[in-house]
Amino acid sequence: MKRKLMIIGAGREQVPAIINARKLGYETVVTDINKHAPGFAYADYAEVVSTADFDGNLKVAKQYQIDGIMTLGSEVAVPIVAKIARMLGLPGMSEDTALKATNKNAMRAAFKAFAVPSPVSEPVNTLAEAEKFANQYGYPLVIKPSNSSGQRGVEKVVDWPSLCQCFDEAIKYSTDGHAIVETFYAGPEINVTAAVVTGQVTILSLSNRITAASPHFGIAVEHVFPPDISAEQAGAVEAASVLAIRAIGLENGIAYPQVVVGEDGPQVIEIAARIPGGFMREVGLYRSGIDMIDVAIQLAMGCAFSLADHAAIEPVPALSVRFMTELDYPVTDRPVVEIEGIDDAKSANGILSVDIHAEAGRMLPSLHSSAARFGAIIAKGKDRDEARNNSRLAMSKINIGFVDA
Structure with a gap:
């Protein structure tokens, strides 16, 4: 029997992975919330499950007795892939690594521990905390959701009125109620x-x-x-x-x-x-x-x-x-x-x-x-x-x- 690879996400950018996996001799088990996702046409098995649904994806993984799991292009699926891999004893990154790679506040804390050169930053979940950072470091600064992707809610802030507006936008796109505020660093x-x-x-x-x-x-x-x-x-x-x-x-x-x-x-x-x-x-x-x-x-x-x-x-x-x-x-x-x-x-x-x-x-x-x-x-x-x-x-x-x- 062929070994099975589960791929979370079946959008346009996931299609090459589904095709390549089959070329490498694996059966593919693919999930996506969109029942018309283009990747479903190339998969051996397709299930309508959201990339953000841990329980749903775990159920699929167990049902098909998968041998490996991955995602690509989907930030939200990275922690889910790591957790399922751990629970099923499959190859994959640790859940700690997945957190540091997807939550910008956890990421910056890890950078600080390893002396990775990066802008000064702070986690914030109130406008008052963001204002305190701005008063200390000045404008311009950058505010982002703690765990979003695709530049959603990411803004360069040049003054207090724009901070007020952009803070709400950053929090809106975050799933943990936090944003990250950082000094702006200019260059290529x-x-x-x-x-x-x-x-x-x-x-x-x-x-x-x-x-x-x-x-x-x-x-x-x-x-x-x-x-x-x-x-x-x-x-x-x-x-x-x-x-x-x-x-x-x-x-x-x-x-x-x-x-x-x-x-x-x-x-x-x-x-x-x-x-x-x-x-x-x-x-x-x-x-x-x-x-x-x-x-x-x-x-x-x-x-x-x-x-x-x-x-x-x-x-x-x-x-x-x-x-x-x-x-x-x-x-x-x-x-x-x-x-x-x-x-x-x-x-x-x-x-x-x-x-x-x-x-x-x-x-x-x-x-x-x-x-x-x-x-x-x-x-x-x-x-x-x-x-x-x-x-x-x-x-x-x-x-x-x-x-x-």
Whole structure:
């Protein structure tokens, strides 16, 4: 009998994991709250259960007698995966590591214990506590939910009125009633992907995380490698990332540190212990040649392997992942009528993929979080400038028409 891998989540970003797991010879047991989730079409067994439902997912795991469990792109599922793995005696990260990787206050406490360079921060659950922090450290500062993702409720705060407004938003998106407030640290944002196998950290990619201008704080509109930093700065980013991985106690898995390189060197803003969404799997793949999805699957199944076993493609010299948002097509009050030029974009110079999930008859989403990005173009080039130019030119070929006003 084939061994069974359970994957929590069956959205678009989980589909590659379901496909890859079956290619590796495993049966897949997949859960999602959406009975029409696209991943269900590729799974051996599908159950309608929310990614946030521990009891429901545990019941499914026992029912199918799974041999391994994982998630990707879903922050809320990480602690659930860890707890189920512990209860069933399966490979996986500890629940302590899962907490430190998903709760930003627990994460920062771990960073402090390991002297990981990061902004000064405090947990807060009242506006008075946030005000006290602001009075001590001044503006600007950043406030976030303690345990959310996708940039929901994350804001840069410049004065007292905006603190009042943003505090309520941060608390709204937190599930534990706490927010985190931190000093703002300026500089280029660097995304890091890494594979951790029996404690050995291998950096897969460093890339610039280019974000939208205010009021869309922190939402990435493009990923680019190689990053626009010096070799010395890149080395310091890697060292800080490894220290952050050690701080949360990750021994096996995929790590996703986010780092800012400022006047005082790199500071780690946060770290995830899962395969990130937003096409960061592709960034790691095209930079290193290694598919982190295959690595995560084999780790979840307790297999011994070498990273070289999962070298899937030849790396490219430079890459641009350019997201499509309302900033490119600023009409969000009328439905889409047609989308033209996709084939022209796909055939443009250096294009690796064009992914669009806008649909005729629906309106484009307002850019309130990363989930509002409705497409992405991935382009390669001989250097970062050529890669960025190729993705920009491909996007210019795509025309979205709207219902007349």
